[in-house]
Every structure is written in structure tokens, then in C-alpha cells.
Amino acid sequence: MEKALIESSRNIAIHIAILWVPNMRILKMQPKFLDKFLESLEKFGALYGPVHRNGVMKYDRIESVSELDLSGHQLPMIPVKKLFNPKQFTMLHFNEKGFYPDYSMIEKRVIIGVHPCEIHGVLRLDEIFLNDPADPYYAGLRDNSAIIGFSCWPTESSLCKSAGTDIVDEGFDLFFMNLNEFYLVWVGSSRGYDMIHEREEFFEQEVSHEDMRKYIEWRNKRNEVFKLEIDFGSMPDIMELSHNSEVWDYFAEKCLSCGQCTMVCPTCNCYNVSDVFDVTNETTGRRERTWDSCMFVDYSLVAGGHNFRESRADRLKLWYTHKLKTFGSEYGRPGCIGCGRCVDTCPVDINVVTVSQALISGEVPKE
Ligand code: SF4
Ligand code: SF4
Numbered sequence: 001m002e003k004a005l006i007e008s009s010r011n012i013a014i015h016i017a018i019l020w021v022p023n024m025r026i027l028k029m030q031p032k033f034l035d036k037f038l039e040s041l042e043k044f045g046a047l048y049g050p051v052h053r054n055g056v057m058k059y060d061r062i063e064s065v066s067e068l069d070l071s072g073h074q075l076p077m078i079p080v081k082k083l084f085n086p087k088q089f090t091m092l093h094f095n096e097k098g099f100y101p102d103y104s105m106i107e108k109r110v111i112i113g114v115h116p117c118e119i120h121g122v123l124r125l126d127e128i129f130l131n132d133p134a135d136p137y138y139a140g141l142r143d144n145s146a147i148i149g150f151s152c153w154p155t156e157s158s159l160c161k162s163a164g165t166d167i168v169d170e171g172f173d174l175f176f177m178n179l180n181e182f183y184l185v186w187v188g189s190s191r192g193y194d195m196i197h198e199r200e201e202f203f204e205q206e207v208s209h210e211d212m213r214k215y216i217e218w219r220n221k222r223n224e225v226f227k228l229e230i231d232f233g234s235m236p237d238i239m240e241l242s243h244n245s246e247v248w249d250y251f252a253e254k255c256l257s258c259g260q261c262t263m264v265c266p267t268c269n270c271y272n273v274s275d276v277f278d279v280t281n282e283t284t285g286r287r288e289r290t291w292d293s294c295m296f297v298d299y300s301l302v303a304g305g306h307n308f309r310e311s312r313a314d315r316l317k318l319w320y321t322h323k324l325k326t327f328g329s330e331y332g333r334p335g336c337i338g339c340g341r342c343v344d345t346c347p348v349d350i351n352v353v354t355v356s357q358a359l360i361s362g363e364v365p366k367e
Contacts, residue, residue, distance in 0.1 A: 027185045027205060028185065028206070029182065031182065031183065041146070041195060043198065044110050044191070046107060046108065050074075057077060059078070059082065059111070065112075068113055070112070072115065072153050072178065078263065080114055081121060081122070081125060083109070083145065085141075086105065087290065088291070089102075089137070089289055090287070091137065094287065102286070103137070106140040106144055108144050109141075114147050114172070115149070115152040116167055117166070117339045119147060121337045124327075125267065129269070148172070148174050149168060150176050151177045151178050154225045155340060158226060159336070161229075161338070171188070175188060177215060177218075179218055228340070234360075235325065236325040238356070242359045242362075245359060245362065247358040247363075251350050251355060252311065252313035255348065259296055261295065262319070263293065274290070275287050276288055294315060299315070323352065324352075
């Protein structure tokens with residue numbers, strides 16, 4: 001009983017904290033207005049969101065809001081990072097006189113249905129790409145994209161509660177909390193206010209104590225669903241102590257160096273650039289930027305043929321040290337936002353859960 005009271009007071013405290021975030025406001029909307037409201041957002045840019053295409057859930061441009069899957073029960077396979085740091089694009093064109101940046105991919109967009117952990121992922125990328133000097137491609141895409149967050153429900157692989165990313169209080173223009181009977185809608189930016197003003201008649205200004213109680217109940221129920229847990233707070237020390245652990249060799253034996261874990265991880269951001277010359281004129285061409293992966297054997301290959309991380313164990317150690325230790329030392333928050341994609345994706349069961357469990361126990365997993 002005492003524990004329940006403490007938990008309940010904590011939830012109320014968190015809720016009040018959310019309400020008191022400067023410039024943030026909370027409204028209420030009936031579900032029957034949702035589609036019409038989302039359609040009205042076309043005025044702010046091309047609409048994107050989670051859709052099912054060829055059997056895969058992905059973030060994509062939509063023609064109609066009826067295409068969207070806003071149930072919150074599944075995450076798109078490739079995170080929303082691909083809309084800010086595209087998998088491949090042309091950075092610039094060059095000729096004998098100089099070079100000309102290509103910003104043609106930057107357009108006004110509204111990205112609907114972004115889960116809280118994904119918004120935290122974008123905030124982590126901001127730390128990297130918007131630090132002085134800012135990456136103009138990322139900055140352009142970020143400035144021109146509105147984010148409409150939606151609440152979600154944990155999957156078998158979700159770790160967001162452990163990572164503290166199951167709620168979000170910044171990084172969105174609007175955030176819709178789906179409580180089935182109604183939505184609570186947080187407004188997080190002046191662009192969010194402009195969106196609300198488009199269809200003010202859909203929103204109720206008063207949120208009652210009873211509405212709040214339903215929200216807290218929903219959160220308590222959701223908190224019981226999580227199956228996986230990681231003590232992220234202790235991982236930096238565990239990583240420090242595990243440099244020579246046999247655990248790395250165990251996982252290295254299994255790893256296929258396929259790089260899938262890095263492609264699906266919302267905070268992975270490595271890329272490569274290459275110049276592509278025109279076949280008819282060797283002085284003109286374009287510079288392409290493409291995602292890269294520190295799991296690939298040639299990632300750390302440098303001139304002269306030296307490879308800093310030729311072994312798979314070293315590459316795995318780099319990835320997990322970055323996620324669980326060094327990103328936090330630099331930016332104050334772990335490099336893992338707990339989305340669970342590595343859990344769902346790695347074909348040989350190497351992921352943030354299996355690796356951290358093995359490192360904490362100091363023993364290789366039993367086959
Ligand atoms: S850890 Fe898994 S997903 Fe990542 S490179 Fe190795 S086999 Fe591929
Ligand atoms: S390490 Fe795994 S769970 Fe963490 S953010 Fe990356 S893909 Fe998601």
C-alpha cells in the first residue's frame with residue numbers, strides 16, 4: 001500500500017512537472033476529431049508517419065491520414081533518424097570552378113506518430129549534429145520538420161522505462177496521449193500553437209482532475225507491462241571494469257558484422273562520404289553521403305592498410321562502450337534510448353540486454 005502511494009505521488013509529481021514546463025500547455029481532444037485535425041496539418045508541410053508498406057512498418061510520406069498506424073503497438077523498423085540524417089544523399093556538386101551545396105532534399109514536413117523514445121533519439125542526434133559547427137543538412141531538415149508525438153504501448157523488447165525515455169517533455173510541436181476515451185494534447189512549441197489555432201474548435205481548454213487521474217492510471221497500467229530492464233546508471237562502471245572480459249570474445253565469435261544493429265539504432269549516426277565523377281568529364285561530379293557502420297571490418301581502416309579495430313570483439317566493445325558509457329560522459333545521457341530494436345533485429349541475439357546482462361554477471365551466457 002505504502003509503495004503504491006509513493007508510486008502514485010511520484011506519478012503526480014512527474015505530471016505536475018510536465019504541466020509546469022515553461023511555454024507548455026495541455027489540452028484535450030475527442031478521438032472523432034483526430035483525422036480531420038491531422039489532415040489540416042498539410043498546410044505546414046508534407047505529411048509523414050508510420051505506415052505499412054510491403055509487409056514492413058516504416059516512416060514514409062503519406063497521401064492520406066487513413067494510411068497511418070498510430071496504434072503505438074509497433075515501432076517502424078528504421079528509426080525516424082532517417083528523415084533527419086538520410087541513408088544516402090548528394091551533399092554537393094563540383095566542377096573545375098568550385099563546389100555548390102545541394103539542399104534540394106530539404107522540404108517542409110510534418111512527421112506524425114513519433115513515439116517518446118524516438119523523440120529522445122532525435123534530441124540525442126541534436127547533440128551531435130547541431131553542435132558548433134552545425135551540420136547544415138541535418139539542421140535544415142530539423143528546422144523544417146514539425147514533430148507530432150504519439151503515446152505508445154510497450155512491446156516485448158521495450159526498455160524505455162529503464163532508459164527514462166518513456167515520457168518526453170521537449171523535442172515535439174504537439175504530443176498526443178491516447179487515453180482511448182480522449183486525447184490529452186501537449187503543445188510544445190510556437191509552431192504547435194499555430195497548428196492548434198488552425199482548428200481550435202477541436203480542442204477543449206479545460207483538463208479536469210478526473211482526466212488527470214485517468215492519465216495516471218494509464219501510466220501505472222503501462223508501467224506493469226515492461227518485461228525487460230537495464231540498470232543504465234551502473235553501466236558506465238561495469239563497462240570500465242569489463243575491458244578485458246571474456247564476454248567480448250564470446251559475442252565476437254557469434255557476430256556476423258552485418259551492421260544491422262547500427263542501422264536500426266536511433267542514435268547511431270556514422271556516415272561516409274565519397275566523390276562520384278561524371279563518366280564524360282573527369283572534373284565534374286557530386287559528393288555522396290551514405291550511412292556507415294562501426295561494425296563493418298573496413299570502418300577503421302586507414303591509409304597504409306592499418307586497421308584500428310580489425311577484430312569483431314574490438315568493434316563490439318566500441319559500440320557498447322559508446323552506447324553505455326562514453327555518450328553519457330559527453331552528453332549526460334546514455335546513448336541508448338531503449339527502443340528495443342537491437343533486441344528484435346540482431347540475427348544472433350547480441351543486443352543491449354544480452355550484452356549488459358553478461359557484463360554485469362561477468363559470465364558468458366549459457367547456450
Ligand atoms: S551484433 Fe548482431 S546485428 Fe550487430 S553486426 Fe553483429 S550480428 Fe549484426
Ligand atoms: S542500443 Fe538497442 S535498444 Fe538502445 S537505442 Fe540502440 S537499438 Fe534501441
